[in-house]
Amino acid sequence: GAVVSQHPSRVICKSGTSVKIECRSLDFQATTMFWYRQFPKQSLMLMATSNEGSKATYEQGVEKDKFLINHASLTLSTLTVTSAHPEDSSFYICSARDNGRSTDTQYFGPGTRLTVL
Amino acid sequence: AQSVTQLGSHVSVSEGALVLLRCNYSSSVPPYLFWYVQYPNQGLQLLLKYTSAATLVKGINGFEAEFKKSETSFHLTKPSAHMSDAAEYFCAVSDLNNNDMRFGAGTRLTVKP
Numbered sequence: 725g726a727v728v729s730q731h732p733s734r735v736i737c738k739s740g741t742s743v744k745i746e747c748r749s750l751d752f753q754a755t756t757m758f759w760y761r762q763f764p765k766q767s768l769m770l771m772a773t774s775n776e777g778s779k780a781t782y783e784q785g786v787e788k789d790k791f792l793i794n795h796a797s798l799t800l801s802t803l804t805v806t807s808a809h810p811e812d813s814s815f816y817i818c819s820a821r822d823n824g825r826s827t828d829t830q831y832f833g834p835g836t837r838l839t840v841l
Numbered sequence: 842a843q844s845v846t847q848l849g850s851h852v853s854v855s856e857g858a859l860v861l862l863r864c865n866y867s868s869s870v871p872p873y874l875f876w877y878v879q880y881p882n883q884g885l886q887l888l889l890k891y892t893s894a895a896t897l898v899k900g901i902n903g904f905e906a907e908f909k910k911s912e913t914s915f916h917l918t919k920p921s922a923h924m925s926d927a928a929e930y931f932c933a934v935s936d937l938n939n940n941d942m943r944f945g946a947g948t949r950l951t952v953k954p
Contacts, residue, residue, distance in 0.1 A: 730884075758942070767931060767944045768885075817884050819942075830935075830942060832877070832885040 727751055728820050730833035737808055738841055744804045745836045747818030753798035754820035758830060759791075762815040774801040798823070808840045843868040843934045845915075847945035855953050860904075860919040862948045864932030867913065874915040875933040875942075876906055885931065891915060902926070927952045 727750040737743050747757055755776045760768040772793050773781040780793035790812075792804040801820075805812055815837050819830035848863040866872055873892050877885040889900025896908040906917045915932060929949050935942040 728884075767946045769944075770942065815882075819885075829875075829887060829890060831887075834884040835882070837882065 726822055726829075726831045728818065728831045728833040730816075730818055730836050732836060733834060734837045734839075736839045736841065739809050740807055742804055742806045743808055743838060744802055745816055745818075745838075747801045747803070747820070747833055749799045749820045749822070749831070752820075752822040752824055754801075755798060755823050757795060757801040757818055757820045759793060759801075759803050760817045760819070762817060762835075764815075768817060771803075776801075805838065808838070810840045813838055813840045843870075843872060843936065843941065843943050845874075845932045845934045845943060845945040847930075847932050847948050849948055850946060851949045851951065853951040853953060854922045856924055857921050860917070860922045860926065860950065862917040862930050862932075862950065864906075864915045864917065864945060865913050866915060866932075866934045868934055868936075870936055873935045874906075874908060875935070876900065876904070876915075876917045877931045877933060877944075879929045879931065879947075888917070888930075922950075922952045924952050924954065926950060 729748045731746045757774040759771045762768045771786045774793045774795040776795045782788045795801040815835050817835040819832045845866045875890045876888040879885050888904050889898045891898050891908045899905045904919045929947050931947050932945040
């Protein structure tokens, strides 16, 4: 149980285009999901907290107009990188809290590697 | 604000040797503490977590960690390293609502045959 999937696992796009990354909780409902980015050989940095049915909460320094987050259902959150540039190339990882269990654990997706040419 | 510091970005041990990965935390409230493992190009897998119950926490794959409030530490140990333990390990801290998880910089564990 507690499986989180991400799609796509890897994406290459041209500079200026937009890319959507999906995060799904497969066997549980998640009111809250989180989006992180990880640069090579570095740790995870929290970008935003995604709450079902309401606006996401962004960390300081994260452009909300560039990284659009939608959490339209209890099992799906999406991150759209708008007008992507090479500096947006990174590993994006989502996580989700299981509403039905103790909320002290985040379950992580496998990550999406974004490469912007 | 909460934070964790992992001492040593790279640890190398021989197969069968003790594994010790260090993590110190800073928190103004009672923390939840976690250890995650990450294999190349994959997401994070939870090894174990401390949530204010027993101070010695046992996790998967033979790992355990001890919460020491006096030392503000949560070091990860395994008595005997296996080749498959080679990976990146992250210590993390969150508040009781798990709304704000902060990760350490990570420690890369290498296991030599």
